[in-house]
Amino acid sequence: MDRMNPLDAAFLQAEDEEPHVSLAIASIAVFEGPAPTAEEFRATLAGRIPLIPRYRQKAREVPFDLGPPVWVDDPHFDLDDHLRSTALPAPGGDRELAVLMGRVMSARLDRDRPLWEYWLVEGLAEDRWALISKVHHCMVDGISGTDLFRIALDETPEPRAPAADDWQPSAEPSDLRLVTAAALDAARLPLTSARALARAVRSPAVLARRTRDTVGGLGALVTALxxxxxxxxxxxxxxxxxxxxxxxxxxxxxxxxxxxxxxxxxxxxxxxxxxxxxxxxxxxxxxxxxxxxxxxxxxxxxxxxxxxxxxxxxxxxxxxxxxxxxxxxxxxxxxxxxxxxxxxHEAEAGAAVVELARYGPFAAVAATVRLAAxxxxxxxxxxxxxxxxxxxxxxxxxxxxxxxxxxxxxxxxxxxxxxxxxxxxxxxxxxxxxxxxxxxxxxxxxxxxxxxxxxxxxxxxxxxxxxxx
Structure with a gap:
């Protein structure tokens, strides 16, 4: 059971507050043809899923916002629930591909399952095919999302061997267990905050510089708003x-x-x-x-x-x-x-705000995100x-x-x-x-x-x- 950091949680909560919005990020990968069959496509991804544990976990929110949402194993995970196949209408050019992308990205991901989908797209012009990768923003940012391609794809024309897979899902926690774990974390917050402060004051010059940059950056952000x-x-x-x-x-x-x-x-x-x-x-x-x-x-x-x-x-x-x-x-x-x-120092100020959110009661952080939305x-x-x-x-x-x-x-x-x-x-x-x-x-x-x-x-x-x- 992994807890989301405050920024991950913010993407999930912001989507909750805007019912017409999907906060998934995505990309279209275009390949030379011919397209693989749906069975070949599935078999390849099945051999890579063990390398991406998050793809078999779903998001669970803690009751009453007592703690940040957590990632838990999906006991009903089925790879076929996340794979789609379609074909472009003729002539299969940029416009047709873009129309499909707009349609795919208009739909929100199912919160009861791991928050990702892959679409195998046939019928591209010039004997090509495409893979649309759709992942919720609470799971990855642009850099870590790009790293997923290095895992799902190969660095040479020769495909890698499938990864060994002995995965068995952990028991899904009950609401009571989530609340209890969040309460324990909240009780430890003062000690965690004190340790973080102790580490910071060991380098007074660094602390002074970071404080100066954060205050200046926050002032710049407020002015820019x-x-x-x-x-x-x-x-x-x-x-x-x-x-x-x-x-x-x-x-x-x-x-x-x-x-x-x-x-x-x-x-x-x-x-x-x-x-x-x-x-x-x-x-x-x-x-x-x-x-x-x-x-x-x-x-x-x-x-x-x-x-x-x-x-x-x-x-x-x-x-x-x-x-x-x-x-x-x-x-x-x-x-x-x-x-x-x-x-x-706007970037430094933004990073400092997110870091400070780790040491405050999550209910207050969640309320701030919802109000801002x-x-x-x-x-x-x-x-x-x-x-x-x-x-x-x-x-x-x-x-x-x-x-x-x-x-x-x-x-x-x-x-x-x-x-x-x-x-x-x-x-x-x-x-x-x-x-x-x-x-x-x-x-x-x-x-x-x-x-x-x-x-x-x-x-x-x-x-x-x-x-x-």
């Missing part, structure tokens, strides 16, 4: 989702970086900014300096913890300069904005996440993985979400849209590609000094 300029980009989401995606390459992003400066993420954000600017203009709206504040997840994982199935992320809140028409100026403004919020937030307009993927090819049943497309969920008045993923030199940008409020997601996708083309043109133009800090 002023309402964004009203636009059609935000509003109450409907139950269904749309999906689209754009493509670029690591080589193109590197070309822009070498000439115009900035990080990989800066350049990608500048291209996304161009797409959002185009979207607003096509909707007949004026892009203003404060129209798009985006939440940028930041990994706080220690090296070597990718296989830990939980969430270890913090956040930055950045204004995307959609008001700027010049691509070079947009990139410079993105660089400046990201550098500023990093210097203000009902507040009419108008500060964050979209989420933009960037996850680095494998740099070397992966395979499934000897078929090479040729492309991976990421999906990020949306909630809390967000009508658009953007996920950026790199794999083997390719970069895909997955765009999640609300079905009713973002019917033009493909316009945003094309805008991202055009924004990247503008950056490349600026980089290939007359030599000029790099913009920004």
């Amino acid at each position: 002023v309402p964004a300029t009203r636009s059609s980009l935000s509003g109450a989401p409907s139950p269904e989702r749309r999906f689209a995606f754009a493509r670029t390459s690591v080589a193109d992003i590197s070309r822009v970086r070498r000439t115009l400066g900035g990080t990989f993420n800066d350049v990608a954000l500048a291209a996304v900014t161009a797409g959002l600017r185009r979207l607003l203009l096509e909707r007949g709206e004026v892009p203003t300096a404060h129209a798009v504040r985006t939440l940028i997840p930041v990994s706080v994982r220690a090296p070597g913890t990718e296989s830990v199935r939980d969430n270890q992320v913090s956040l930055l809140l950045a204004e995307l300069p959609v008001h700027l028409a010049d691509p070079g100026e947009r990139l410079a403004a993105v660089r400046q904005q990201v550098a500023t919020v990093k210097a203000e 009902h507040l009419p937030q108008r500060s964050v307009v979209t989420v933009t996440t960037n996850v680095p993927g494998p740099r070397t090819p992966l395979y499934a049943l000897g078929r090479r993985l040729v492309e991976m497309v990421p999906y990020v969920p949306i909630a809390s008045r967000l009508r658009l979400g953007v996920a950026i993923f790199s794999y083997c030199g390719q970069v895909t940008v997955g765009i999640t849209g609300d079905h009713d409020g973002a019917a033009d997601v493909w316009s945003l996708a094309r805008g991202v590609e055009e924004g990247m083309a503008e950056l490349l043109a600026a980089a290939d133009g007359p030599a000029s000094p790099a913009h920004g800090p």
Whole structure:
């Protein structure tokens, strides 16, 4: 019986408070054909499931919020409950695949079972097939979710041997046992907190620096939470989702970086900014300096913890300069904005808040999450996440993985979400849209590609000094 950390629990509880929202993350893995049979697909996954214990556990909430939700073995686990097969209609292109993804991600995962699904998709153009992996966000973040692919897939065309499996589910705990365990944990909280404080004060200089950074970061986050300029980009989401995606390459992003400066993420954000600017203009709206504040997840994982199935992320809140028409100026403004919020230690403050939540009564933490879910937030307009993927090819049943497309969920008045993923030199940008409020997601996708083309043109133009800090 494993307890969720506060951030894992928050994703589960936030979904409870928004009945039309699914907080699962996902990806589309596209392989060279021919597609395996459903039986081959099942047999391969059956040989990998022992390596992912969480896939045979379900989430149980503790009565009265006396403690965080826990992971318990599912005594009725059946692999077939989590495997789906379907085929795309002709011609089996990007649009058809995106429509399927929107439909798959509109449905919530069954809370009475382990919170994941795999979809085998046939009928892709060019003799290809796809695997949609859908996992609840309370189970993994982007980094640990990517690590799941390294387990489910192979690093060579030769498949690995199936893992030994002698799994027998532990008895599912009763509500009384959950309450009793939570009460014991609560009784130990003062001692646990005292030990944590004792460890902290052993290094006064480190404690002082962390306190300073946390206080400064919290101040920056509070300042950033002023309402964004009203636009059609935000509003109450409907139950269904749309999906689209754009493509670029690591080589193109590197070309822009070498000439115009900035990080990989800066350049990608500048291209996304161009797409959002185009979207607003096509909707007949004026892009203003404060129209798009985006939440940028930041990994706080220690090296070597990718296989830990939980969430270890913090956040930055950045204004995307959609008001700027010049691509070079947009990139410079993105660089400046990201550098500023990093210097203000927003990520450190967010991580500290999550860490402190471990040492407080969970009922208070849960009540705060539920209250926040009902507040009419108008500060964050979209989420933009960037996850680095494998740099070397992966395979499934000897078929090479040729492309991976990421999906990020949306909630809390967000009508658009953007996920950026790199794999083997390719970069895909997955765009999640609300079905009713973002019917033009493909316009945003094309805008991202055009924004990247503008950056490349600026980089290939007359030599000029790099913009920004």
